[in-house]
Amino acid sequence: MTAARRSLLVSCAVLWSGLHSPLATAHAANGTMIADVELNVVQGGKRHLLGKEPAQVLFFFRPDQEHSRAVMKQMAQCERDLAAKPLRWTGVVSDRFAVTELKAAIEQAGLAMPVVLDVGDAVYAALEAVQVPFVVIVDGAHKVVAFVPFMKINFCETVKARVLFQLGEMTASQLAAVLDPPASKVNFDASLARRHFTLAAMLFRSGSFDKALEAVQKSLELDASRAAAHALRGNILSTQDKCKDAIGAFDKALALDGAQADALAGRQACLDKLKK
Amino acid sequence: MNAHPCTSLSWIGSALVAAALALTAAPCLAAKGKIPDKKAAATPAKPGGKPAQAAPVAQGAGAAYKEISAPQRRPVNVSPCDNKEAVSAHGPYASGDCSICHAKNDPKDPGPAQKPVNKVCFSCHDEFPDLFASLKNRHIVAEENCTNCHNPHNSKQAHLLVSRPPVLCVGCHTKIKDKMQARVQHGALTQGASCVNCHNPHASKVEKLLIAMPFDLCVNCHSKDDITDGEGKKLANFKMLLDGNPVHHAPVADKDCSACHQPHGGDNFRLLGDFYPSHFYAPFNPENYALCFECHDSKMINTKETTTATRFRNGTRNLHYVHVNKPDRGRTCRACHEVHASKQPFQVRDSVPFGSKGWLLQVNFKKNADGGTCDKTCHTAKSYVNAAKAAVNTQAAP
Numbered sequence: 265m266t267a268a269r270r271s272l273l274v275s276c277a278v279l280w281s282g283l284h285s286p287l288a289t290a291h292a293a294n295g296t297m298i299a300d301v302e303l304n305v306v307q308g309g310k311r312h313l314l315g316k317e318p319a320q321v322l323f324f325f326r327p328d329q330e331h332s333r334a335v336m337k338q339m340a341q342c343e344r345d346l347a348a349k350p351l352r353w354t355g356v357v358s359d360r361f362a363v364t365e366l367k368a369a370i371e372q373a374g375l376a377m378p379v380v381l382d383v384g385d386a387v388y389a390a391l392e393a394v395q396v397p398f399v400v401i402v403d404g405a406h407k408v409v410a411f412v413p414f415m416k417i418n419f420c421e422t423v424k425a426r427v428l429f430q431l432g433e434m435t436a437s438q439l440a441a442v443l444d445p446p447a448s449k450v451n452f453d454a455s456l457a458r459r460h461f462t463l464a465a466m467l468f469r470s471g472s473f474d475k476a477l478e479a480v481q482k483s484l485e486l487d488a489s490r491a492a493a494h495a496l497r498g499n500i501l502s503t504q505d506k507c508k509d510a511i512g513a514f515d516k517a518l519a520l521d522g523a524q525a526d527a528l529a530g531r532q533a534c535l536d537k538l539k540k
Numbered sequence: 541m542n543a544h545p546c547t548s549l550s551w552i553g554s555a556l557v558a559a560a561l562a563l564t565a566a567p568c569l570a571a572k573g574k575i576p577d578k579k580a581a582a583t584p585a586k587p588g589g590k591p592a593q594a595a596p597v598a599q600g601a602g603a604a605y606k607e608i609s610a611p612q613r614r615p616v617n618v619s620p621c622d623n624k625e626a627v628s629a630h631g632p633y634a635s636g637d638c639s640i641c642h643a644k645n646d647p648k649d650p651g652p653a654q655k656p657v658n659k660v661c662f663s664c665h666d667e668f669p670d671l672f673a674s675l676k677n678r679h680i681v682a683e684e685n686c687t688n689c690h691n692p693h694n695s696k697q698a699h700l701l702v703s704r705p706p707v708l709c710v711g712c713h714t715k716i717k718d719k720m721q722a723r724v725q726h727g728a729l730t731q732g733a734s735c736v737n738c739h740n741p742h743a744s745k746v747e748k749l750l751i752a753m754p755f756d757l758c759v760n761c762h763s764k765d766d767i768t769d770g771e772g773k774k775l776a777n778f779k780m781l782l783d784g785n786p787v788h789h790a791p792v793a794d795k796d797c798s799a800c801h802q803p804h805g806g807d808n809f810r811l812l813g814d815f816y817p818s819h820f821y822a823p824f825n826p827e828n829y830a831l832c833f834e835c836h837d838s839k840m841i842n843t844k845e846t847t848t849a850t851r852f853r854n855g856t857r858n859l860h861y862v863h864v865n866k867p868d869r870g871r872t873c874r875a876c877h878e879v880h881a882s883k884q885p886f887q888v889r890d891s892v893p894f895g896s897k898g899w900l901l902q903v904n905f906k907k908n909a910d911g912g913t914c915d916k917t918c919h920t921a922k923s924y925v926n927a928a929k930a931a932v933n934t935q936a937a938p
Contacts, residue, residue, distance in 0.1 A: 326837070330834065384848060386848065388848060389848035394840065395790070396837065414835055415796040416754075416796055416798045417746060417747050417753065418753070444795070445746055446745065447756070448675070448751050448752070458667070462663070462664040463632065463640070463664055467640070470640065475635055
């Protein structure tokens with residue numbers, strides 16, 4: 265590739281605004297402008313590398329590479345998931361690979377996007393890339409807005425999030441939550457109060473009032489802010505003819521939620537019972 | 541509660557036996573004197589003390605959850621074991637309230653489960669429908685039948701598990717079982733909660749049911765000073781390493797340790813996914829770079845002249861080729877690059893070991909707009925100019 269051709273592909277600009285460390289990546293920085301070129305398409309015909317869409321996905325891969333083959337399948341799913349979005353999808357592959365080999369790989373992965381042949385790896389070099397597979401997201405002005413290198417975990421999710429962020433359909437905090445997801449730990453205790461409450465309700469329904477009372481009290485010890493649990497305790501006590509205590513429980517429920525239906529009904533039933 | 545005999549230790553023979561049947565087959569042997577009478581069970585009460593059908597059970601959770609009715613995936617014995625041996629017991633079973641899950645409250649004849657297994661479970665464990673509905677990465681086995689992994693009565697394992705991880709998990713995940721027996725093993729699988737150290741067995745925000753992104757999991761252990769490999773060699777404290785070295789290899793920056801490492805075990809040094817030379821010098825052979833070539837194009841090394849395959853070139857002369865592509869003393873990747881992080885661009889090392897006395901020879905690499913320089917190092921000062929990039933920069937200048 266000549267320097268002149270390279271100069272057509274790249275002009276400089278560095279407006280780093282990504283979420284990674286500015287020193288972390290070895291590729292063209294966000295803000296780099298990419299010049300459009302017309303290239304041959306593996307599936308036939310010609311295509312401009314870039315268009316006018318607000319978000320344009322350039323997917324670089326190699327058909328002879330395990331990571332690429334895995335990611336190609338994921339990208340096919342990405343395409344389907346984002347089919348309704350105003351996107352321009354373009355696969356980019358070195359022209360050193362045979363078209364028949366490329367067609368087979370594209371078909372096997374189920375990629376729907378047109379794949380252009382990168383003559384002499386000019387586009388790849390213009391992006392200062394040193395590895396494949398990767399995805400570059402470009403805006404309508406042909407400026408690089410995100411670079412997504414190969415990841416074994418959450419690659420497609422990351423690409424989709426970057427695209428949706430570019431389209432304004434995802435906030436920065438939502439994007440950050442995808443790039444750095446909060447831990448999904450197995451939390452055995454978090455829902456214990458709710459579980460005791462549910463068990464109490466089931467025991468109450470089955471007529472095991474003492475056990476139901478025990479369970480709802482455990483629930484309230486763990487979480488006293490649940491109006492329904494106080495109401496349930498009231499109903500259990502009421503069933504056990506302890507209306508005075510029950511009214512106290514109903515009052516606690518109503519203090520937390522003035523419209524708590526079980527507490528309202530149970531309190532009234534207790535009052536009626538006491539009147540008799 | 542008194543001990544219950546293990547009513548049956550035989551496995552339910554077929555994986556196609558519905559979990560509902562499995563539940564039916566397991567008698568709920570509740571403690572004597574703690575069982576609500578049938579009459580009470582049959583005449584539920586309502587607020588105010590009169591019989592009623594409704595109870596204030598939290599409803600609505602998991603409205604979006606797509607219920608799956610599926611056969612048991614694994615032959616699991618859900619019979620209760622001797623309570624003396626039990627480590628965990630299910631609340632309703634322990635309190636003798638068979639009718640919470642079963643048709644009847646008779647421990648000798650509890651009848652069938654009231655509903656398909658997960659419907660029964662979710663009537664109390666009501667956070668799970670929401671969990672399954674809200675997270676994309678779900679454990680299908682959990683989604684189908686809780687009893688694939690849990691005994692609904694009691695268990696010799698914590699959390700009512702039918703067996704402990706990793707035994708439980710590798711019963712299905714047989715490829716992982718093979719990897720666990722590989723030459724290089726990972727302590728994460730044998731210590732602590734084993735598989736559950738890193739995976740959420742129900743559902744997760746991260747692929748492969750990982751609790752968090754790989755890096756965030758790895759540093760839970762690999763951010764200490766006292767971690768050693770199987771041969772007792774100290775392993776890096778990654779938090780310190782990365783904090784002190786701001787240039788991170790892309791997989792590190794993207795929290796994807798698994799791009800290069802096999803977390804379940806493997807045959808390569810340091811659980812690497814493919815071969816990576818452990819020495820400074822090696823005759824050039826693409827197989828020596830199998831790990832690196834998983835992402836990096838081999839053209840970077842084996843093309844003598846280029847303007848595209850690498851930026852480490854002087855004009856068109858590929859300096860990666862010059863350094864690496866030698867039949868005898870070719871430099872391996874590690875000769876010049878740190879694999880995780882460094883202070884220099886491109887993860888270039890600060891220094892390289894020289895001789896047998898532990899002396900470190902400084903690399904003195906400096907990157908500039910059009911290339912870079914290595915000074916007073918393995919060789920005298922040598923600079924390179926990335927010609928094509930220089931041309932672009934020149935053209936872009938006003």
